[in-house]
Amino acid sequence: MKKAPTHPLRAARTRYNLTIEQLARETNVGAATIWRAEHGHSINAESRRRLCAYFGITSQELGLAGTVESERKHPAAPSSQEVLDDAPLSSAPSLLRKYTSLEEASTAIPSPSRHAPLQEQTGLWLVLGASQLASTIKEHWTPDTLFEALHIVSQSLQGLPESMRLNLLRQGGASPIHARWRMSVTESVQLQQSFAQSIRQAWQFSHATSPEQVFSVGHALRVLLEHIHTLLPAQVHACFYASIYNLIGSALHHMNDIEAQEQMHASAYVAATEGHDCWNQAQSRNWQAIAANVSGRYIQATQFIEDAIRLIEHEEGEEYMCSKAHLLANWAYNAALLQDYAIVREKLEESRRLLEGLSPNEEFDHSNWHLIAGNCALMNGRYNEAITHFEQALRHIPTRWHSRRVLTLLPLAEAYARKREKEASLEMAQKAASEVHLLSSRMLSERFLEYQGVLSETFPRDRTVSTFIAQAKLVSYHP
Structure with missing residues (x-):
């Protein structure tokens, strides 16, 4: 050949x-x-x-x-x-969309002299930011979310010595920090800790805001990591890349871009493998399972979950226990979709036992477990049991975690509808509707539409239901 x-x-x-x-x-x-x-x-x-x-x-x-x-x-x-x-996705807020790099942004305004004071440098950057602020606010950024996003990104550079931060600002991020820069062991540890803290804050941010905003923060962290990677041990920056890729992938999941989501999590898995980071490897596999599940590939989703469990099965510590419990519960959810209720019961019980004695964890805790157990019961037609689980989940979800609240309120509303308890169903749906509008998530909007279909089917020609559905169109997400 x-x-x-x-x-x-x-x-x-x-x-x-x-x-x-x-x-x-x-x-x-x-x-x-x-x-x-x-x-x-x-x-x-x-x-x-x-x-x-x-x-x-x-x-x-x-x-x-x-x-x-x-x-x-x-x-x-x-x-x-x-x-x-x-570059950022076209759907990302204009604050990050107009310029594909920090270099482009820095050349958009007059450059100060090499030795200009920090106040002058900061002032010029404020001019650049202000020029983009109006269109950014139009895209659902509030001053609070904008400030929080800026805090997350700036946190990642707090560990840099001041001379390096000033150099990065003066150079406009045109290229990675040159390898000639040297850091002490203490400075290197501080940089790693500040960047890790920034990533943790970005994941917390993802629970409370829109996927486009999460995507923008994730992209900003990825760009910054590219510029400082020469200062980090190879294994460390590979682990950071894995977590950031998973963060961006989670945003793409809510944006309903499943193909791009799968590519992101595959990249995260490769980075985690390079960094010998079995925890992020398992996280990537779990997200790949979620993407496969959304696409109706339930067998493949289960295979991803089994692979993830093998990666961390011998690891100890609360972080790994939470991950194992999460994976087992997701396994049960896939089994419910396949109507294998013996596996559902087995995996849910294994997951519940792992959670015993663990402190609350934003990745997976008892509220998550009740949410998944409720969905499994709902699919099996056990509506009273499902309602009990969903109500237990809601008691422990922070009020600002809008996405998780919607993912609990909508199936709870469906369970009430299936029981033909119209008023209770509509009450839960009204609560979900306001948060769906707040998040502007394609995925959650589609879930809301699916609920409306159940409502119409259960209460045909009901005037109250028709009025609710008509009003609900006002809060639908428009891409």
Whole structure:
């Protein structure tokens, strides 16, 4: 069989003795984008420009000219994965959408002198931020959520020595911090702790706000990590990447972009494997199971869960116990969809036992367990049992965790409807409706529509129900 010719970009990379990952770091182009280019796929204009500038040759010489001509004839948006590698999604708030890098943002305003005081630097950045603020607020950002997002992102840099923070600001994030910068052991630990804290805060933020806002914060953390990765041990920054990819994937789940979600969690799994991080490996597999479940691939979802359990089955500690309990409960949920109720009972009981004696945990705790147990009972037609579980879950969910509240209120409303308790059902649905509108989540909006279908089917030609459904259209999510 005739061997396929080597792509010019790959040949150029090989001449420089670079791996894809090394070239990605040198050019600030996503590794997945470089892989696609070497396999003949179209990449965006900015990525082509950076690659050509690095090698000092034209797009045609790099084998990228054909994609340019194709895009002129058939203009198309970059793929979801390429967007995640090189720029924010088009649906992300305009604060991050207008500029694809910190370098572009920094060149949008006059640059101060190299030795300008911090106050002048900060003032210029405030001008840039203010110019974007009006359109950002239009996209459901409130001053509180904007401030919280800024706090999360700035937290990630608190561990940097002041000289490095100033250098990053002056350079506009044009490239990763040069390896010549040296940090003491204490400074390195502080940087790792501050970035880890920022990621934890971003996950907490995800419970209380819209998926587009979570996506923007996740993307900002990914960009910052690219700029400071030379200061971190390889294993540490791989683990950070895994957690950030999973965060972005969770936002894509709520945005109902399942294909992009699966790509994100697959990237998270690879990063976690490189970092020898079995916890994030298991988290990635669990999210892959959730994506497979949404797509109706219940057997594959169970396989992902089994793989995740194998990864952490010998690990100890509360964090791992919570993860195991979460995985077992999700296994039970998949079994309920397959109507294998013997497995449902077995896995729910195993999950419940693991939770005994554990303190509350935002990933998975007794409220989550009751939510999943309630959904399993609902699918089995045991409506009284389902209602009891959902009400138990609601008692322990923080009021600002809007997404989890909606995911509990809607099946509770359905359970009441199935029992033909109309008033109770509508009461729960009204509570869910206001939070669905607040979050602007495609996924939750679809769940709300599914509930309305159950309501119409159960109470046909009921005037109160018809009025509720008509009013509910006012809070539907409009992409």
